[in-house]
Amino acid sequence: MFRFLFERDTWQEVLDSLKKNKLRSVLTMVGVWWGILLLIGLLGSARGLENSFNRLFGDFATNSVFIWGQRTSKPFQGFQEGRGVQLSLTDAKKIEENVEGIEFVLPRNQRQVSATRNFQTGSFQMVGDYPLLDKLQKKNLLNGRFLNENDIKDNKKVVAISEDVYKQLFEKDENAIGQYIEINDINFKVIGVFEISNVRMGPSQDMHIPFTTYQQIYNQGDRIGWLMITGKPGFDIKQIEVDSKLLLKNLNTIHPDDNRAFGSFNLGKEFAKLTGFLIGMQFLTWFVGVATLIAGVFAIGNILLIAVRERTKEIGVRRALGATPFEIKRQIVVEAVFITLVAGILGIISGGWILIALDHFFGQGDDAALVNASVSIAVVFIALVILVILGTLIGLIPAFKATSVKPIEALREE
Amino acid sequence: MLQIHQLHKSYPIGDSSLHVLKGIDLSVEEGEMVAIMGSSGSGKSTLLNIIGMLDEADSGEYILDGLTIKDLTEKKAAVYRNKFLGFIFQSFNLINYKTALENVALPLYYQGMKRKERLELAMFHLEKVGLAEWSHHLPKELSGGQKQRVAIARALAANPKLLLADEPTGALDTKTSHEIMAFIQHLNDEGKTILMVTHEEDIANMCKRIIRLRDGVIMEDTKVNQVRAEQYV
Numbered sequence: 001m002f003r004f005l006f007e008r009d010t011w012q013e014v015l016d017s018l019k020k021n022k023l024r025s026v027l028t029m030v031g032v033w034w035g036i037l038l039l040i041g042l043l044g045s046a047r048g049l050e051n052s053f054n055r056l057f058g059d060f061a062t063n064s065v066f067i068w069g070q071r072t073s074k075p076f077q078g079f080q081e082g083r084g085v086q087l088s089l090t091d092a093k094k095i096e097e098n099v100e101g102i103e104f105v106l107p108r109n110q111r112q113v114s115a116t117r118n119f120q121t122g123s124f125q126m127v128g129d130y131p132l133l134d135k136l137q138k139k140n141l142l143n144g145r146f147l148n149e150n151d152i153k154d155n156k157k158v159v160a161i162s163e164d165v166y167k168q169l170f171e172k173d174e175n176a177i178g179q180y181i182e183i184n185d186i187n188f189k190v191i192g193v194f195e196i197s198n199v200r201m202g203p204s205q206d207m208h209i210p211f212t213t214y215q216q217i218y219n220q221g222d223r224i225g226w227l228m229i230t231g232k233p234g235f236d237i238k239q240i241e242v243d244s245k246l247l248l249k250n251l252n253t254i255h256p257d258d259n260r261a262f263g264s265f266n267l268g269k270e271f272a273k274l275t276g277f278l279i280g281m282q283f284l285t286w287f288v289g290v291a292t293l294i295a296g297v298f299a300i301g302n303i304l305l306i307a308v309r310e311r312t313k314e315i316g317v318r319r320a321l322g323a324t325p326f327e328i329k330r331q332i333v334v335e336a337v338f339i340t341l342v343a344g345i346l347g348i349i350s351g352g353w354i355l356i357a358l359d360h361f362f363g364q365g366d367d368a369a370l371v372n373a374s375v376s377i378a379v380v381f382i383a384l385v386i387l388v389i390l391g392t393l394i395g396l397i398p399a400f401k402a403t404s405v406k407p408i409e410a411l412r413e414e
Numbered sequence: 415m416l417q418i419h420q421l422h423k424s425y426p427i428g429d430s431s432l433h434v435l436k437g438i439d440l441s442v443e444e445g446e447m448v449a450i451m452g453s454s455g456s457g458k459s460t461l462l463n464i465i466g467m468l469d470e471a472d473s474g475e476y477i478l479d480g481l482t483i484k485d486l487t488e489k490k491a492a493v494y495r496n497k498f499l500g501f502i503f504q505s506f507n508l509i510n511y512k513t514a515l516e517n518v519a520l521p522l523y524y525q526g527m528k529r530k531e532r533l534e535l536a537m538f539h540l541e542k543v544g545l546a547e548w549s550h551h552l553p554k555e556l557s558g559g560q561k562q563r564v565a566i567a568r569a570l571a572a573n574p575k576l577l578l579a580d581e582p583t584g585a586l587d588t589k590t591s592h593e594i595m596a597f598i599q600h601l602n603d604e605g606k607t608i609l610m611v612t613h614e615e616d617i618a619n620m621c622k623r624i625i626r627l628r629d630g631v632i633m634e635d636t637k638v639n640q641v642r643a644e645q646y647v
């Protein structure tokens with residue numbers, strides 16, 4: 001059945017006919033080649049962009065919301081409006097216990113401090129934190145470690161500092177771990193230096209000390225600055241935000257409709273917007289690529305169809321000499337498949353080069369716009385298969401046309 | 415060789431139809447050389463094409479070499495054309511991007527012959543028409559007479575029983591026409607049955623039998639004394 005594919009004559013015929021119609025062959029191949037190239041280039045770029053977003057947000061628990069207290073805007077149960085709202089550890093605990101879909105609730109305190117070491121002074125944002133923070137906003141440590149449970153338990157005076165703080169307070173190449181810095185006149189031991197994240201959420205956070213130490217030093221008691229809440233996978237973070245706020249209003253005797261009592265920043269929502277954008281872009285990419293491909297294949301079909309009209313007389317002659325319709329169709333289909341396959345493979349190869357070039361120009365360094373711009377082999381393979389199938393089907397249209405008439409009618413064609 | 419009985423053919427033209435062949439009765443024996451004559455539009459080509467299975471009759475009987483030709487699938491027709499029939503056209507109908515040799519070898523390709531064998535056999539036939547040294551030339555590099563000789567070699571390549579020629583000399587000058595006729599007479603001498611359509615009396619007289627068509631029927635069918643073409647060459 002497929003022996004003809006291994007016969008020199010078949011290919012001789014294909015090459016002869018492609019050579020004879022150079023312009024048509026070239027145009028056809030350019031069409032398919034361009035389609036594949038575009039598909040790979042676009043898909044690769046979209047993937048690269050997605051990877052770069054993922055790298056930016058990879059260190060963040062993206063399914064999270066920050067909530068802090070503001071001032072009430074409605075009088076409620078004898079309270080005047082304009083009352084300051086203060087979150088407490090109890091609030092945190094209640095949320096963790098009562099709101100559905102909660103994974104973690106992290107209470108945090110933050111303030112502006114001045115830090116000094118050897119006459120070097122700077123003003124920084126310092127946060128009182130639990131070790132859990134490292135899980136929700138991964139700290140990339142350059143040296144040392146982040147806070148641990150012992151630091152919390154013993155109210156240790158230890159601090160993890162950002163590389164910014166390190167640069168301001170320490171000499172170049174100096175080892176900071178184990179050294180002391182003075183924060184608002186209290187000595188803290190440096191336990192770690194962390195990298196500054198590419199993505200900034202709110203004001204910078206330059207130093208982290210144990211939550212309990214913070215409580216003790218600043219007489220915080222139960223009071224906390226704000227809450228960071230993360231949802232379990234599969235739970236809608238927007239719903240969690242609504243539920244948590246309602247609970248907080250209840251706990252703090254605030255009017256349920258008071259929308260200004262609590263401020264919040266929903267990272268999940270913002271992230272979803274970005275993800276939506278990415279998905280949209282991928283969809284667009286597929287659409288453009290596939291449309292181009294289809295257009296290319298149709299161009300081939302059209303060109304083959306013209307070719308068949310041109311070649312009708314030739315086909316008439318061949319039939320007079322004893323060619324069966326099947327042999328003629330087969331020949332034209334082999335021609336169509338061959339031309340799409342070759343153009344497709346060339347498209348894949350040059351698409352690969354495009355990706356290499358993209359990676360070279362936009363994919364280098366930590367803040368690269370495209371990270372690992374690539375296309376999966378499966379996608380490429382499927383695109384190729386679809387291309388060849390379409391090429392075959394479209395090749396068949398003119399083939400049927402050429403063999404459906406009586407040989408004499410084909411011969412009479414001028 | 416072939417028997418035809420009450421053959422009819424009409425072409426639809428708009429709402430009406432043009433009755434071209436109105437009951438042809440014809441019988442040709444093996445080894446005959448028949449000229450079909452008649453005024454333009456009398457249906458000569460139509461008859462020849464039906465005999466060549468390039469076209470189909472509306473009604474009537476056609477038996478070729480003992481086989482009734484009726485309602486053939488295109489595949490079967492292709493096989494018969496390949497095995498029984500050789501065609502020579504007025505306008506040569508060579509494939510313009512193939513060399514003389516490849517053109518001659520084409521019917522053998524469709525017979526499924528191996529490439530090497532095929533090209534050898536094609537070369538043999540090209541030699542017979544005296545074009546061995548032109549074997550690797552494209553049709554556009556050949557003269558009209560040479561093209562027709564390539565076409566004859568191609569028609570002969572598959573060793574058909576019946577050779578059909580529609581005005582084979584129609585596009586050639588007198589001298590070249592006579593050369594071509596000399597070839598065709600030679601083939602007939604060797605036993606090939608030949609049917610040709612022609613307008614020219616002198617060419618018709620180089621055949622052994624002349625059939626004249628008029629108004630869709632055969633109005634005259636005569637044996638003639640063959641004039642040999644060599645004497646003019």
Ligand SMILES: Nc1ncnc2c1ncn2[C@@H]1O[C@H](COP(=O)(O)OP(=O)(O)OP(=O)(O)O)[C@@H](O)[C@H]1O
Binds near residue numbers: 426453458459
């Ligand atoms: N496909 C067709 N459709 C309609 N009419 C046709 C068709 N083929 C031939 N005819 C008509 O049939 C008639 C016979 O045509 P045919 O070609 O057999 O004539 P001919 O004897 O070969 O003429 P000539 O000497 O000019 O070649 C002509 O009137 C022609 O116009």
Ligand SMILES: [Mg+2]
Binds near residue numbers: 458459460580611
């Ligand atoms: Mg005619």
